[in-house]
Amino acid sequence: MSLIQPTDALGPLASAHPTAVPVLWDLGLDFCCGGAQTLGQACTDKGLDVRQTVARIEAALTVQSDQPHWARAPLPALIDHLVDRFHQPMPADLDRLKAMAEKLVRVHGDRHPRLARMRDVVLALEADLLPHLMKEEQILFPLILAGRGAQAGGPVHVMHLEHDAAGELLAELRALTDDHTPPEEACGTWRGFYSALKTFEGELMQHIHLENNALFPRALAGE
Numbered sequence: 001m002s003l004i005q006p007t008d009a010l011g012p013l014a015s016a017h018p019t020a021v022p023v024l025w026d027l028g029l030d031f032c033c034g035g036a037q038t039l040g041q042a043c044t045d046k047g048l049d050v051r052q053t054v055a056r057i058e059a060a061l062t063v064q065s066d067q068p069h070w071a072r073a074p075l076p077a078l079i080d081h082l083v084d085r086f087h088q089p090m091p092a093d094l095d096r097l098k099a100m101a102e103k104l105v106r107v108h109g110d111r112h113p114r115l116a117r118m119r120d121v122v123l124a125l126e127a128d129l130l131p132h133l134m135k136e137e138q139i140l141f142p143l144i145l146a147g148r149g150a151q152a153g154g155p156v157h158v159m160h161l162e163h164d165a166a167g168e169l170l171a172e173l174r175a176l177t178d179d180h181t182p183p184e185e186a187c188g189t190w191r192g193f194y195s196a197l198k199t200f201e202g203e204l205m206q207h208i209h210l211e212n213n214a215l216f217p218r219a220l221a222g223e
């Protein structure tokens with residue numbers, strides 16, 4: 001029997017098979033905030049052939065990853081990874097995005113009013129995400145590290161809602177930027193801004209995926 005089924009939900013699939021994540025990302029299949037959706041349904045919505053997609057994902061399962069398997073690694077190691085890899089760089093990444101967006105609004109904003117909306121969405125992401133990281137680092141992660149994750153249903157619920165809100169802002173940026181495709185006349189800063197946005201989105205999706213699909217369920221189960 002095939003390892004991957006169209007009835008598999010995208011979040012658990014990505015969690016069980018980390019080397020499938022780049023394929024899901026390339027295909028635009030949302031394994032983090034949309035992780036409850038089945039692979040089959042997501043393919044239908046995106047107009048992708050289900051059998052070809054399953055074959056492509058299965059081909060990726062043979063890839064050797066040098067990353068620990070975060071669905072099985074000890075929770076303290078997973079939390080260290082989340083903080084070091086995703087939390088620490090985020091304030092500087094957001095500062096860079098804001099500076100680029102401000103410059104673009106200043107130089108091109110009068111002829112391209114969408115740029116001001118992009119800048120505002122970046123500001124909204126910052127306003128949501130920086131307090132979110134603090135709540136995880138100061139409240140939720142210490143609870144989990146103290147072995148009290150099973151009692152953390154309330155904070156985990158709030159984190160899920162905040163992840164969904166960030167996912168909606170990312171979706172708005174994707175729509176505003178035509179999937180990070182710069183217009184022909186775009187200058188270097190504009191191209192750099194879209195490229196940085198795309199990288200930021202990829203990192204944030206991996207980050208939210210590891211929390212929603214690996215850390216939170218395992219902590220709630222009392223690990």
Ligand SMILES: [Fe+2]
Nearest residue numbers: 082133136211
């Ligand atoms: Fe986080």
Ligand SMILES: [Fe+2]
Nearest residue numbers: 136159163211
């Ligand atoms: Fe989070």
